[in-house]
Amino acid sequence: MISLRILLVEDDNLIGMLLSAMLEGMNHEVVAIAATEADAVADAAHHQPDLMIVDMNLREGSGTAAMARILEHGPVRHLFMSGATLEPAAAHTIVLQKPFVEKDLVQAIRQTMTLSTDL
Secondary structure (H helix, E strand, O other): OOOOEEEEOOOOHHHHHHHHHHHOHHHHEEEEOOOOOHHHHHHHHHHHOEEEEEEEEEEEEEEHHHHHHHHOOOOOOEEEOOOOOOOOOOOOEEEOOOOOOOHHHHHHHHHHHHHHOOO
């Protein structure tokens, strides 16, 4: 897998740090960890990531609302993660169920990167 510049959107500091370490161990660069909807929107505009991994439910705002705002400015590959059992809102949406292991994350990233950004 190629090295990606990834923006994490996760409001739990411990999960954010663990996921960041996991991704960096996979030779990806974590450009930022955003904890709120507003931070996610600002960080996406600033860093222009190759991929966003977004917690669907945040303490301040929501990951899904953040992605809707970000996608208004153009396509960004992304996948969602959630501790709740959820069905994807659209057929092309990848939702990674927490807790997950590294192989699940690798598979979700691969699936996301093969999707067209025109969806």
